[in-house]
Amino acid sequence: MVHRVCDQVLASWKVWPCTKSCNQCWMSWHVATRRPSAARSVMLLAENLAGRGRRRCFTTTTQSAAGSAALPAHLSYDIKKLKDMSTVLLVARSAVVSAYDDESFWRSCSLTAQRLVHEASLSDLANFTEAVAQSSFRDDELMYNVGDTIITKLKDLDTDALAAMLRAHSRLSFRSDRVISRLQDTLYEHMQKSRATAPGLSSSLLSLAQLTSVGCIDVPPKELLEAAARMVSEHLVFFSVPQLCEVLQAHATFGLRGDRQTSALLAGIGGVFVREAHQLTSEHCSAAVRSFAKCRVHDERLLSAVASRLRDKSVRSSLSPSQVADTLYGFAKFTCQDTALLDLLSIEARRSLHLMEVPIMSIVLSSLAKAGVSSWVLTSRAAVMLKRSTPEHIDTATTQELSALTMAFGKLQARDGALFDACAESYLRRETPPFTRGTCSELVNIVHAFTKVHHLHPKLFGVIGSALLDRFDDLSLQDIVKYLHGIAKVEYLPLPPLQERIVQALQLDKVSTLGVFDLLKLATASRRLGLRIPSMESHVSAVLPNEADSPGDTMGPGRRVTKMGPKKRRQSTRKRKWTW
Numbered sequence: 001m002v003h004r005v006c007d008q009v010l011a012s013w014k015v016w017p018c019t020k021s022c023n024q025c026w027m028s029w030h031v032a033t034r035r036p037s038a039a040r041s042v043m044l045l046a047e048n049l050a051g052r053g054r055r056r057c058f059t060t061t062t063q064s065a066a067g068s069a070a071l072p073a074h075l076s077y078d079i080k081k082l083k084d085m086s087t088v089l090l091v092a093r094s095a096v097v098s099a100y101d102d103e104s105f106w107r108s109c110s111l112t113a114q115r116l117v118h119e120a121s122l123s124d125l126a127n128f129t130e131a132v133a134q135s136s137f138r139d140d141e142l143m144y145n146v147g148d149t150i151i152t153k154l155k156d157l158d159t160d161a162l163a164a165m166l167r168a169h170s171r172l173s174f175r176s177d178r179v180i181s182r183l184q185d186t187l188y189e190h191m192q193k194s195r196a197t198a199p200g201l202s203s204s205l206l207s208l209a210q211l212t213s214v215g216c217i218d219v220p221p222k223e224l225l226e227a228a229a230r231m232v233s234e235h236l237v238f239f240s241v242p243q244l245c246e247v248l249q250a251h252a253t254f255g256l257r258g259d260r261q262t263s264a265l266l267a268g269i270g271g272v273f274v275r276e277a278h279q280l281t282s283e284h285c286s287a288a289v290r291s292f293a294k295c296r297v298h299d300e301r302l303l304s305a306v307a308s309r310l311r312d313k314s315v316r317s318s319l320s321p322s323q324v325a326d327t328l329y330g331f332a333k334f335t336c337q338d339t340a341l342l343d344l345l346s347i348e349a350r351r352s353l354h355l356m357e358v359p360i361m362s363i364v365l366s367s368l369a370k371a372g373v374s375s376w377v378l379t380s381r382a383a384v385m386l387k388r389s390t391p392e393h394i395d396t397a398t399t400q401e402l403s404a405l406t407m408a409f410g411k412l413q414a415r416d417g418a419l420f421d422a423c424a425e426s427y428l429r430r431e432t433p434p435f436t437r438g439t440c441s442e443l444v445n446i447v448h449a450f451t452k453v454h455h456l457h458p459k460l461f462g463v464i465g466s467a468l469l470d471r472f473d474d475l476s477l478q479d480i481v482k483y484l485h486g487i488a489k490v491e492y493l494p495l496p497p498l499q500e501r502i503v504q505a506l507q508l509d510k511v512s513t514l515g516v517f518d519l520l521k522l523a524t525a526s527r528r529l530g531l532r533i534p535s536m537e538s539h540v541s542a543v544l545p546n547e548a549d550s551p552g553d554t555m556g557p558g559r560r561v562t563k564m565g566p567k568k569r570r571q572s573t574r575k576r577k578w579t580w
Contacts, residue, residue, distance in 0.1 A: 085120030159200030289330025410452030
């Protein structure tokens with residue numbers, strides 16, 4: 001059977017078939033001279049099937065090693081003896097496909113490529129560098145040498161090779177300001193000269209966005225982004241849906257808001273997605289919704305098309321945890337009122353909850369809380385998961401992510417003391433840098449999240465109070481009102497110096513700028529905490545006379561009224577149903 005395969009392969013390339021008595025496949029002389037690529041392809045196939053570096057007949061090899069599996073290219077060649085970059089690229093791609101991660105092998109490939117760097121084409125060099133990056137092998141010497149070679153021949157560099165080089169940098173998070181700056185300038189020249197291709201442009205933008213997100217480079221120049229947005233919006237027919245998703249993800253990272261070119265670009269892409277809604281996958285849906293939300297571009301047609309697509313169970317079930325979080329974030333940012341869809345997405349989040357890290361869980365719960373969707377099962381399971389997590393696992397989230405998660409639990413009314421104690425301990429463990437380095441509004445929001453469920457953590461509240469006292473001049477009037485309103489719920493008295501600064505800050509000229517509801521919150525909180533503020537009391541008596549004359553106008557912390565005597569047992573549901 002192997003001999004018949006050999007005959008068919010050789011006959012398809014119009015070469016002489018081998019015979020069973022020969023030891024080597026002899027090819028026609030005119031085919032080898034006129035079509036060297038064909039002859040080379042047949043010989044490479046023979047080498048791979050034979051599993052040896054020398055060219056032997058298929059039949060001879062099969063007879064000598066019957067039943068042996070064919071070896072891939074990266075196990076068939078001696079890397080150190082290769083003399084052309086095309087074969088080195090073939091070997092590297094074979095190793096990537098096979099997930100071959102032998103460090104000595106990749107080091108040999110790197111040395112061989114650096115030896116051939118001046119003889120190889122720019123396309124082969126860029127593609128080889130990307131293949132090395134895909135294997136997670138990092139060789140800074142290779143990156144610098146290939147980068148120096150490419151920037152000396154930028155006139156011969158095409159957009160696809162440029163994109164491959166940028167992908168290599170983004171995969172390794174490799175910082176080379178000189179190389180990346182020259183590549184950005186070359187990409188801009190390609191767009192000016194209409195040399196840019198759709199896959200090269202979209203991939204380059206995404207790689208630049210990834211480098212920006214990890215801090216390797218600053219945001220690309222505005223003229224580059226405007227030119228890219230204008231080129232994509234004017235040539236949408238040349239871009240596929242996955243390529244447009246790459247463009248959207250890049251703009252979501254750059255966060256350009258209120259820009260005319262960006263708004264026109266997103267409107268055009270939204271129109272394409274609406275027309276091609278049947279082609280949208282779960283990845284496309286999540287990327288589109290998140291990008292439009294990040295850029296603050298509201299497109300009701302796009303949201304309706306994505307919502308209709310996500311109602312398909314096969315599409316919705318293929319959402320990864322991060323895609324579920326991105327989708328919920330996008331719909332919550334635009335205050336989506338489709339409760340049925342949000343409930344379905346919350347179910348998907350519950351199914352993949354065990355795969356979520358703390359940052360993703362924070363986005364999911366905060367988005368549901370913002371949208372006003374309460375999923376008690378998801379909230380309780382997330383609370384149990386967080387309580388059972390190790391301190392190191394909780395500390396992987398940043399202070400902002402943990403603050404958003406704590407606020408989400410507060411809005412969803414997760415009244416679990418152990419849960420909030422775990423969050424408080426995580427705050428207090430953050431010393432490099434300490435969580436108190438955040439803005440005053442962020443510190444007030446942490447207190448506000450705890451008091452939403454009436455949970456008091458004295459140590460955390462004391463640390464936050466000391467930080468607010470040190471930076472009291474940075475506190476706004478709204479932050480003071482929110483802080484007092486929160487701590488009044490749990491009857492927590494702040495430090496005496498902080499109380500004095502608050503009383504001094506609430507003068508008549510500042511209190512008069514408050515609205516009715518903020519003034520009512522402030523009056524109730526000051527009364528409950530026992531803070532006497534004459535200017536505020538006179539203003540309240542003028543604006544809210546009924547509030548000033550209320551019987552609860554006594555100063556001092558309030559106490560919960562408890563009924564005396566034995567507690568009465570609640571009636572069963574069977575008995576209470578007759579009173580419905």
